[in-house]
Amino acid sequence: MAFDRVIGQETPRERLMDALKQGRLAHAYLLHGPPGTGAETLAVELAKAVNCLEGDGEPCQVCRSCRKIAALQHPDVHVYPPASSSKTTRGTDTGDNDEDEPEDRSVRMDARTERRITLTGRLAEDPYTPLDLNKNDFISIDDIRELRQEASAKPYEGRRKVTIVVSADRMNIPASNALLKTLEEPPGALLLLLTTHRPHQLLPTILSRCQPVHLARLEEAEIRETLVTRFGTPPPKAALAARQADGSLSLAILRSAPEGERLYEKAAAFLESVHADNALGLFDAVEQLAAAHKEQPVVERLIDIMLRYYRDLFLLIVDPSITDIIHTDREAWLRQTAARLAPEQVETGIRALEAAKRDIACNAHLQLALTVLALRLRSLPAKTVQTVR
Ligand SMILES: [Zn+2]
Known part of the structure; x- marks a missing residue:
């Protein structure tokens, strides 16, 4: 089975692996499905597959490239999770505000960078980890500008630049419009992967330029088995968590x-x-x-x-x-x-x-x-x- 780190999802896994092996991967995919069904995991595995030192195909998981990508520390793989400048939900930060004092702005930038590092760290631990985004976490135009700059550079050590935009529905309008430019004129070596559980919240113009990949809810048995074998959860606890997780491995991890x-x-x-x-x-x-x-x-x-x-x-x-x-x-x-x-x-x-x-x-x-x-x-x-x- 292709992409064996991904739980369930046989159809999208096979489809992406076939496209990869035949050299006809699209330049942008929208990986969407209920939360905790593996969109981020599939994105990371795909990033490994196009850069694995063993060549295109199932990622070997042990080469330098696969290990760096798993740790989300590969210079050609960039992850953009939504972030906020306030740590609690009570903040009032809702987007870019050009009237900020420069000092306020730099403090907020630091707080956002810190939040982005924290969330990326959680994804690196395990991409199924529930992220628990705040209401104020969003993807800003500055994030997309950085993404565009990174994407236009040649790969440093991999074959292909990969950019993963996590919870892409959290892009505000200026960010969405900036991303649209990248989608209209994609740099040659870029593979752009957007994940979301709310695809209807994305601009139709973005949706129409990405290949959709749908991830379904996971089976209770799949979740139970994964909790036991991958996370070392005791079987009775795993059974209860899987039953109550509504098809989401992330929710089951949280429950246990x-x-x-x-x-x-x-x-x-x-x-x-x-x-x-x-x-x-x-x-x-x-x-x-x-x-x-x-x-x-x-x-x-x-x-x-x-x-x-x-x-x-x-x-x-x-x-x-x-x-x-x-x-x-x-x-x-x-x-x-x-x-x-x-x-x-x-x-x-x-x-x-x-x-x-x-x-x-x-x-x-x-x-x-x-x-x-x-x-x-x-x-x-x-x-x-x-x-x-
Ligand atoms: Zn490898």
């Missing part, structure tokens, strides 16, 4: 790490206090979530987790005899809660969660948005009590 465990605990604690008769505990839970979010942008991820809890609740309400729920680790609580709810109420809950996600993405006041969410979700069991009376 202590950080992810805490995230699931928090989501469950929040929902438990929503559905328990404990108003005070609920406001505590809101405060804790808001405080955690200030340290790291976790709320959107938490809402995604809660949405999947509601999926289980919905299934259990429709058919209490089902056995294939996702959160087998909280089955007793899910069954208890499901017994008190009607399907329409879960539907309302799902809508409330989606609305909260949208509001938070649009910069709503976090604590307020969470309080509204909690109250909307909380009105669910109360309604049941009313109808019973």
Whole structure:
């Protein structure tokens, strides 16, 4: 199987390997699919394949070139992840601002460079690592100018220059227009690889100039096996994480790490206090979530987790005899809660969660948005009590 570091994705792997062997690789590809399905990994493997010292084909993984590319330290392979000049989500930085004092601008440039180095380092460790981008992380016109300059130089030691733009949907408009120029007149030796899980957010003119490569959600078994064999996760933990990962290896990696465990605990604690008769505990839970979010942008991820809890609740309400729920680790609580709810109420809950996600993405006041969410979700069991009376 071609590109054996990539998990699953047989069709795109074969397609790219065939193109490579026949010498008909396009100059630009858009690798797109749900987050954590391997777009960045495939990009890195392709960069190795076109520069491997053993020649075009399956990268050998051991030559000087393959090792440098794996470490993302090859002079002809450049990675551009989105970055922000503020480290928390609370910053107001949304793009280039020409009215900055020169000093402010250089401080922000330093902070962006630092962030880019951190994110590139994470990708070098393992390109499946979840990046946890901030809302303010973006790709600037300065990044694309640098990219264009690098791309126009001859390769230093490889056969082909490769540029990987990670989460390309995070390019702002000036950056997109600058990249378009490169796509219209690509320098001869450049292979441009864009990754994204939101292709519809890219300019149509960019989409039309890249060959699309679609990556599908991974199978639960593929994720489970990879966690055990590649990341040394104990099998029971790997099974649970794979089940809850929604086809994303990155999410499964997070789920099986202590950080992810805490995230699931928090989501469950929040929902438990929503559905328990404990108003005070609920406001505590809101405060804790808001405080955690200030340290790291976790709320959107938490809402995604809660949405999947509601999926289980919905299934259990429709058919209490089902056995294939996702959160087998909280089955007793899910069954208890499901017994008190009607399907329409879960539907309302799902809508409330989606609305909260949208509001938070649009910069709503976090604590307020969470309080509204909690109250909307909380009105669910109360309604049941009313109808019973
Ligand atoms: Zn090699």
